[in-house]
Amino acid sequence: MSKPSGKTIIAPSKSGSLGMGEHVDEDPEAALHAAILQAALDCIVIIDSDGVIVEFNEAAENTFGHRREDVLGQPMAELIIPEALRGAHDAGFEKYLSTGQHAVLGKRIEVPALHASGRELLVELAITPVHLTDQTYFTAYLRDITERKADEEELKRSRQRYRDLFERSGDAIFIHTLEGEIVDANKRAEELTGWDRKALIGTHLSRLHPESDQAKCKAAIEAVQSAGEARLEVRFIHRSGVQIPTEVNSRSVDTDDRTLVHGVVRDVSARAATVAELRTAKAEAERASAAKTEFLANMSHEMRTPLNGVIGPLGLIAREGLSENTAQMIDLAERSAESLLTLIDDVLDISHIESGQVDLVEEVYSPNDLLGQVREIFSNSAADKGIALDVASLPKDLRLLGDPGRVRQILFNLVGNAIKFTDQGGVVLEADLADENGSSIVRFHTIDTGIGIAEDVLPKLFSRFEQGLAAPSSVSEGVGLGLAITRELVELMGGKITAMSQLGAGSRFSVTLPANVQNSAQSNAGKTSQPLQHLHGRILLAEDSETNAAVVASMLAKLGLEPEIVCDGAAAVQAVESDAYDLIIMDVGMPVMDGLEASRLIRSTGHATPIIALTAHALPENREQTRAAGMNGFLTKPIRLKDLSRELEKWLPRAEAAHHAVLSAAHIDEQWNGDVAGHAFVLRIFVGELQKRLDRIAEHLQAGELAKLQHEAHAVKGGASNIGAEALAHAASALEQASLGSGPDGLIDRLVADVKQCSAAFVEAAEKSLAQSEGRGG
Template identity: 30%
Template sequence: MPRYPRLFLFLKNWFFLPLVVLCLPLLVLLGQEVYRDLKLLRSADTDSVQWTLSQVEIEYLDFLLTLERNSDPQRADLSVVRKDFDILYSRLGILSNGKLFASVREIDSFLNSVDKLQLFLDQTIAFIDGPDDTLRLAIPSLLQQTATLRPEVRSLFILGLARFARDSDMQRSQVFSTLTQLAIVSLTILVGLGVLFIYSLMANAQIQARGRALTRANARMRTILSTTQEAVIVADTMGNVVDLNTAAESTFGYSLAEAKGQSIGDLIVPAEQQQAHRMGFERMVRTGKSQLIGTGRVRLDARNADGKRFPVDLAMQSAQTEDGDVIIGFLRDISQQLNTEAELRKARDQALAGEKAKANFLAVMSHEIRTPLNGLLGNLTLISKTQLDADQTTFTRNMEVSGRQLMHHVNSILDIAKFESGKTSVTQSVFHLGRFLQEIIDSQSGHAGHNQTTIEWEWLGSSMAWVKADQTILEQILLNLVGNAIKFTHAGRISIEVEQLTPHDGDCNVELRIIDSGIGISEADQARIFEDFETCDSTYTRDSSGTGLGLGIARRMVQLLGGKIGVESTPGEGSVFWLRLPFLSVAEPASVGGEEKVKASDRSLSILIAEDIETNAFVARRLLERDGHTVTIVTDGLSAVARAKLELFDVILMDISMPGMDGLQATQEIRNAPSPFCDIPILAFSANVLPEQTDHFRASGMNGFIGKPLQLPELRRALQAVLKKSLSINSAPPENPQPNSVDENATMAQDLLDQSEYDTFLGRFLAEGDALLAELAQEPLETLGLETIASKCHQIRSTASLFGATDFAISLGHIETAAKQEDAVVSLIEIAKLSDVWAATCKTLDPNRTSAPVAE
């Protein structure tokens, strides 16, 4: 039903018409009263305004006269001067701030005069409020300045009086005009009442015409609803069906005659959802609000007359009709749409599975190839140490070169597989950039010398000393690029230029350029040289071997560091490979020598060590006893709890990974013991010093941690913190140790142990390493499982660090992390690299060894 103005509906009711007629005499009386007030208003004047304006001028003249009378400093009456000034100042303040003069201040000349007077008075305040002598001397000057302002004061009076006179005339005219209009309106109302009465009759005719138009519109709308493919159901506020279209009949299997008056929940809502449906309708009736009306489309389950369930998209709206409010539901069967989406997801999952299978295939196949290849290289090494004739020596050398070249290709494929699996991460470390680059040059100078090529590096402009970045990845990138430069440069020159970028290229602040005078790269090849399995033209492939993976790996590594890589080259003249990388400039780290100056504790401590690895426990005992402490060793968590509940120690060093009860469980048991045993400081004694792990240690009741391998300065600091009752004991092995087969930790072990003890423990470590490599060589995922692999790697890892086998310890840490994360692919990749690291470690620790076990 159309909505018409309320006035029409009001006038249609004859009951209210006499009331309107009775109001007319009141309107006449009101008009008389207003007219009488207007006559009084016309005679009003603006005496108060005129008086104020005149007073400003009078007070000004009074102040001027006072200044003249007191111009003689010897006879000046300063109190009168100050009083007249204050009066004038207050009078001018009325003009400046009074609401009565707001309209006058809109006149520019009036406002300018007020501002000039106000400025003069503000400047004079300093003399008025100042010392008497200053005021006496200033009176002549003030008199002269005051006299010059007389035209401005006169202008204020004239302009203000004229403006208020004009405003008063306009106001009286406006009120008189309003009264006249009121009389006209009153007369108009009388005429309008008659007109509206006639118009109400016409409005009835219009309502009937619009009703017929609405009927036609409803017919058109019904036609549209009957032909649409979307089901439309109309229900009242109680949830009973009022109407539905043809599509709804087809979708749900009910005719309009069958459904009308039935509960929509009983018809199309599944049985288990009907209770929630009824509660929703009851809440809507009670509160007038619904969670679904006007909120867009939602996905629900529905059922048809046969009881078949299917998914639908539902949108709901409310509307008003002559019979009350209704709710309109628009439903669409989306079964086919969901089936299509499921097929698309399945196709996507299959594609992703294919990519993962490809990466797994590369990793597993490369891993499987390394097993016989390592055996082949190992046996070639053994053969080369036997008596061979000249031809056999040549053949053996050729086979070894080919084998190591094949191993290099397999390693490249392993790196690609690791990148594709997303398991390569950045590890920041602090290092000296200049020394690092010199080590790169030194390591490649021999290779370059074979090609009669010189190699060097230099800074362009200002240099950086100590920086923080991923040294291992940077080293691999530079070795790759420098190796390529050497490969394609004969009797030439290779240089590395380093320059700080100003301004920065985003986060990149350093550019490294590897410049060679080799054969160069064509422009067409430059566009694809960083793709996988891409080499240049046949000239390259005849002069050198390669898979085309090196630059692809370099590109991935540079992107992982947040940098950029590119090439510029001219065939026959050489190439320039450039890297732009982010480096954080840092201060020089504290030297190891400085750390060794940490003094031992002032008093002897009673220390309990829970450590299941004999070598670690022995070294810890020697370190602590050398500083005068008393040490008790236990080999598992249960023994640690038993001793800690019987004897009051000063501190407990608790290993984390132990058989039976681990260190965290033992700590919780000790914390549950009676006082004072439960208050003993407990330090985690572990190689797991990542922030999230150490936070977990503290949450389990530990007071801090000491990292493995033990370092004397860190151990002493921790014990001093115990004496000071500090609850923030943090110690860890040196951050990101440099990648060397054996480091200075071995010196500490030799210093603590006599030669026989050192040889015994070293032999035991080498035997444990051989046993681990042998186990990892025989299908480790099937024979051991990831959990056992992680446990075995962790067990030997700290011992490896103790003997200075940093590279081996780092590799074991990578395998342990991947195994704990149940990442079989990365575990196999890291295991495949372990044998080379172990071989280098064994060669350094025991040069007399002829071979080492080979891991897959």
């Protein structure tokens, strides 16, 4: 390159440009500079002190969309500076011309620029002033960075998305070198270890694992180094010292300057606990299976012999001339023993069930008698637990052909299970006849308010030895064959069994059997119940169906009661506001206002009148709805006279019941066969313990311990019935029933007072009877 000539290369031309590219052949150096200007990859725009463009290279033409010849001599601000920035540009320009100072000169900045099409570009700008003689020029170097900035923003967003995923991951994530030094960790990693991110960075992974896992961790790092990935189960040590079992998946990732390892760590404490529980359960199941095998092997000799020793003598006793009551008790004991033997036989012969070798008998039987047996067998069990047992009835003259022993076994299994797993509320056994595809069927439903069954257990419920899966160990008794045998028996008889349940909300078991109906025996339908003269009071019946209202009114008439009838809930509320009633029988589903809403309104106004719900729905949740609305009793349609009588006895006030003897002399003759001395002996014992039980009843009432109160009332009822204290037995029975469920305020207090009053009268009569007995003995 030749030395500079000493002349100024940049000189204005006649056209207004600096002459770069014009007559360059006259000055080789100028030609060189012009060529460089045009060949530059960056935009070069030169303006004079008036802001007018004096040079515009080819890169600028391509970037801004203007031709050089069109922009020379034009104000730059109007061509490539967005309108919103022109004011700032002009102000800065003027400031420099007057003071020689400007914030952007000699710096690289990023600013918006305007394309000829009107769209904005993002450019990197550097401005350098050039001073010539009496003129100052400004050279602007511009580079279009629109795409680069877009890429940078996308990269920034991508990194942020990754960071968000990194931080929000449910698993702990450690990023470390191939040697194991941590370079980053997420929030979950902080929680897993108890150390914050700053403390973790720079720490070697080996410090986070127990000594026993170090070799495993080293092998995993070596696997990542050689294969690029590794998976292992290892324990992390929390800052507190607790060791946490984890599953780690590691993978190497190449970055710009080095290779790092991403380790995803999942806390498997819950899974480890589950595995341990399953192992324990498996071991327990194996032990149970072994115990079952031994149990079945020894059952025959150990239980058949003593049971036969019970059943045989019972049969002999039953043949002797006994009173009707004693004979009934022996029959009950004999049936119970035979049922127990049947159950044991089923357990012993489970292999016969598996091979289909169970023989079914065919004989005519009364299903209503079976229901009565269920009621007799299980009523005390339910009472002992403080729960209600409601067993339906079928027509007394209905006769079916089938195996009554197996049907009884099915019902006993279902009701027994329902009572076993129910601690509050009650158990209902429903029964009816129906038509299915032109054939008669008999249906039984057990409905309880017990602990319920988990959804995942239901499919296994009828499997053998699965009882423990459905209930806590505290109530899981027996060998777990009951429901399995029940299913087998139902299917052998051509029927089906289903179960519906919700954990914590009770269960419903339904059995459907073919009903081979036989010619009816002599019907007892002509017998009617005698009016319960000890019941009295004003009754309001709210029922929208004229037919149902007539049926209930007829039943009440048989009981010596006459109701006032209204046809909807609103009318019932109005009637209660305008008059006083001792009892309300309220249909749940009525127009205008239903029974639930009516009951809520009645309770909201302070009325404590007992309300008996009348409904066609019998599920536990239906009963709960009525209780929540303030209703006391519950009757399901179709209504039975005995069920209505029982509810009335619970809630209606009692008149003086002359037919309930304080101490029945006839009872001594009928039930004690005239054994005055024996009766006096038992009477003296009962009188001696009665006051203690009355004291405990008062204590339980004061403490609100209704279950204990019910137990004492049950004991008083039993003792009073045994020695002929009819009035006391009746009062204690009413107290026992009331303590099982919700009642109006003050009901139990009144019934306790009744028991005390009857007790006082009984003790007086008993002392006279004992004095007379001693006089006769002397």
